[in-house]
Amino acid sequence: MARDERGVTPQSEDFSSWYNEVVTKAQLVERGPARGTMVIRPYGYRIWELLQADLDGRIKDTGHENAYFPMLIPESYLKREAEHVEGFAPELAVVTHAGGKELEEPLVLRPTSETVIGEMMAKWVTSYRDLPLLLNQWANVVRWEMRTRLFLRTTEFLWQEGHTAHADEAEAMEETLRMLDVYERVSREMAAIPVVPGEKTPGERFAGAVKTFTVEGMMRDGKALQSGTTHYLGTNFAKAFTIQFSNDAGHLELCHTTSWGMSTRLVGGVIMTHGDDKGLVLPPKLAPHQVVIVPIARGEQAQTVLDAARELATRLKAAGIRVHIDDRPQLSPGFKFNEWEMRGVPMRLEIGPRDLAAGTALLAKRLGNEGKTAIALDTAPETLLTALEDFQAFLLQRATDFRESHTATTDTWQDFTTAVATGWARALHCGRPECEDEIKSETAATPRCIPLDGLAEAGVCVRCDAPSAYGKRVLFGRSY
Numbered sequence: 510m511a512r513d514e515r516g517v518t519p520q521s522e523d524f525s526s527w528y529n530e531v532v533t534k535a536q537l538v539e540r541g542p543a544r545g546t547m548v549i550r551p552y553g554y555r556i557w558e559l560l561q562a563d564l565d566g567r568i569k570d571t572g573h574e575n576a577y578f579p580m581l582i583p584e585s586y587l588k589r590e591a592e593h594v595e596g597f598a599p600e601l602a603v604v605t606h607a608g609g610k611e612l613e614e615p616l617v618l619r620p621t622s623e624t625v626i627g628e629m630m631a632k633w634v635t636s637y638r639d640l641p642l643l644l645n646q647w648a649n650v651v652r653w654e655m656r657t658r659l660f661l662r663t664t665e666f667l668w669q670e671g672h673t674a675h676a677d678e679a680e681a682m683e684e685t686l687r688m689l690d691v692y693e694r695v696s697r698e699m700a701a702i703p704v705v706p707g708e709k710t711p712g713e714r715f716a717g718a719v720k721t722f723t724v725e726g727m728m729r730d731g732k733a734l735q736s737g738t739t740h741y742l743g744t745n746f747a748k749a750f751t752i753q754f755s756n757d758a759g760h761l762e763l764c765h766t767t768s769w770g771m772s773t774r775l776v777g778g779v780i781m782t783h784g785d786d787k788g789l790v791l792p793p794k795l796a797p798h799q800v801v802i803v804p805i806a807r808g809e810q811a812q813t814v815l816d817a818a819r820e821l822a823t824r825l826k827a828a829g830i831r832v833h834i835d836d837r838p839q840l841s842p843g844f845k846f847n848e849w850e851m852r853g854v855p856m857r858l859e860i861g862p863r864d865l866a867a868g869t870a871l872l873a874k875r876l877g878n879e880g881k882t883a884i885a886l887d888t889a890p891e892t893l894l895t896a897l898e899d900f901q902a903f904l905l906q907r908a909t910d911f912r913e914s915h916t917a918t919t920d921t922w923q924d925f926t927t928a929v930a931t932g933w934a935r936a937l938h939c940g941r942p943e944c945e946d947e948i949k950s951e952t953a954a955t956p957r958c959i960p961l962d963g964l965a966e967a968g969v970c971v972r973c974d975a976p977s978a979y980g981k982r983v984l985f986g987r988s989y
Contacts, residue, residue, distance in 0.1 A: 517851075519786045524730040527779060529659070530600065535789040535852045537776070538659050545664030552813040552852065555797035556776050557667065561647065563699050563772060563794075567691050570937035573643040578625050580649070581616040586624040589749040593623065596716020600652040602664075604970070618651040623717065623768055626672045627750035634674055634764060636755050641684070642674040660777030660926070660989050661716070661734070668772030674752055674764040681765035682720075685741045688769045689722045692737035700775060701792040702782050703912055704728040704736055705984060707958025712942040715768075719743035725957045725984065727912040728781035731932040733957045733986040736778050739769035759904055777989075782908050789853030792904050793897040798833040800825060800869075800893055801854045803840050805861040818860050821870070821889060828890035830897070852874065855900050856893060858884075874900060875891060877908075918982070925971050925985070929954035933986040935963075939970035940978025948972055954985045 517534065518526040532538050537553030540546070549557065565575070581604065589595040597620045604616040619625065626644065634642055641815050648668050654662050671688060675681040689706055696704040704724035712720040718740040725733045747753065747763040756762050783790040793799050801824055806814035825832040835845050842859070849857055859871040859881070869883040874896070884892045915932030919925040927953050929936035938944070938956065949955050963981035970977060 514628060514809045516784060517788060520784075521655045522806050524781075527749075527784075527786070531784055531851075532659050532777075532789050535791075537780075540659070541665075543664065547659050547663050547665075549667075552753070552797055556779070556791070556795050557773055559797075560695070560699055560775060561669075562690075564695050565911060566908050567695065568645050568669065568671065570893070571643075571687060571691065572674075573694070575646060576644050577646050577648065578619075578622050578629070580651075582619050582622075582625045584615045584617050585880070586628060587617055587797070589624065590717050590746055592745070593717035593934060597621070599650075600654065602651045602653050617887070619648070620650055621768070621770070622646065622648070622650075622670055623746055623766075624670065624750070627746045627752060627766070628671070630674050630764070630766070631750045634752060634754050636970075637676055637757055640674060640754060640764065641680060643684075644673065645669055645671045656980045658777075660780070661774050666773050668770050668964075670768060670770040673767045674747075675766070676754065676756070676762070676764070676776045678741075678765050681743075681767050682741055683763075685720070685722060685767045687738045688767075689724065689737075689739045689874075692724045692739070692771055695738050695771070696724055696726065696775070697905060699792070699794045700736075700779050700782070701794075701901055701908060702778055703905060703909040704773075705931050705958065705960055707960040707963075707984065709738075709958060710938075710940065710945065710979075710983065712945050713956060715740045715744060717745050719745065722961075723725070725986075726778050726782060727908075727915065727933065728778070728989070729784070729911065729931075730781070731987070733933065733984075733988040734774070734778045734781065735957070735988065736775050737769070737771035740767060740770060742766045768901065780971050783855070783904055785876070788851035791853035793855045793901045796853065796855050797831065798849075798854050798860060799831045799897055800833075800856045801833060801845075801849045802832065802834045802858045802860060803842055803845050803849075804834070804836055805859055810862045811838075814860055814862060814865060817865050817886075821858075821860070821886060824890055825893065828894060830890065830893055838941065846873075853947055855897060858889075872896070873950045876900075876903070916984075919971060922971060926952050929985055933957070933984055934971075935982040936971035936985055937966065937968045937977035938979065938983045938985075939973055939975035941973075941975070944970060944973050953987045955988060955989060957984045958988050959983050 520527045539548045602618040662981040693706045696702045720741040722739045744763040752764045787881045802818045804814045804818045822832045857873045871881045873881045917928040918935045
């Protein structure tokens with residue numbers, strides 16, 4: 510198998526191997542000691558921190574408050590909402606012994622927190638004046654996955670989960686779609702992933718939800734990644750946990766609740782949307798180091814060049830640029846260039862004695878065909894701020910072009926199977942779960958979403974010729 514000098518399997522030969530190699534060689538993550546767990550290394554965790562900080566700000570700007578709820582949930586709580594426990598039962602990790610004794614009631618490690626938060630909502634909401642109740646928590650959750658993949662599907666992962674209670678359906682649905690829009694903007698503006706927002710089909714809904722919405726991104730192998738979901742839960746959990754309020758007429762009503770979440774799986778989405786055969790490619794807004802300076806000099810000139818690099822780094826930091834100086838003397842410049850390419854740094858600056866004499870540094874971008882260009886040291890902060898902004902936009906456009914070139918509108922089964930072998934298909938569908946199952950069995954493709962911006966269209970199902978069910982085309986694709 511052909512490999513580059515750093516030992517990375519080309520994407521075209523084995524995308525899965527490429528991914529597994531890049532996440533470790535780029536020093537993002539390692540496998541944990543327990544089955545299916547991961548250790549997020551500082552470089553990978555910094556990406557999550559940058560994403561988390563931005564998303565947390567947006568969540569607070571929409572009126573939500575952060576809280577924290579227990580990881581251990583009494584098993585009886587999950588059983589109160591029948592569809593919910595049935596949906597999560599295969600993934601539950603359960604504590605049966607503690608303190609050297611068998612517990613009277615088993616405790617579930619939270620797979621999600623609707624039930625424990627529902628119990629608290631029932632205590633905190635009594636009147637219409639208490640609504641809406643807008644909560645969010647940053648936490649870890651545990652789901653006993655059979656097939657795991659670092660960042661994408663692990664036994665334990667990090668996320669935020671929002672939970673809200675409202676007086677009526679209209680307000681709860683507005684909340685559900687508001688947070689879907691937040692997820693879409695975070696994906697596009699921070700991760701440079703051109704996600705498609707849409708509603709899940711009934712067979713793909715969250716367990717216990719009335720409606721589930723999603724943002725779906727296309728990875729560079731043509732597969733879909735569900736990057737964030739929002740759920741209108743109706744009064745299902747309100748009934749189970751007696752979440753009710755006294756309206757302005759003094760009558761008791763059930764609350765309408767929502768939940769929504771985005772997780773560390775989006776870091777995996779960044780890797781698979783932008784990476785190439787040299788390794789990771791990071792959008793500047795999520796890059797731990799937006800610029801790496803590599804001083805190149807020996808002997809008496811080395812200190813002079815290093816001092817100039819430090820002075821430049823100080824000015825870049827003052828301009829708001831995350832900068833790192835790679836001054837490791839034991840490593841060659843070529844090794845450093847390869848390493849920072851592997852780790853996805855958007856911009857690299859090289860400074861040597863000749864560059865200093867000319868008042869310039871050499872700029873190399875992680876992607877693009879320009880090669881190295883000389884930039885003036887005096888105006889480097891302004892030049893790099895513009896270059897980073899342009900690079901962020903370039904990655905979004907590149908990913909958008911890739912998605913569009915790998916998405917086909919299909920009306921025949923043959924065209925459908927061809928499309929989902931390498932990307933996505935837009936097709937009419939009957940909505941029957943058994944038909945979805947047949948499609949999945951034959952092609953491994955599932956309905957990713959009913960796009961919100963899809964045009965009104967009627968016709969027959971691409972698979973079984975029954976009348977279409979949704980009034981528009983459904984997006985199908987293989988997924989992670």
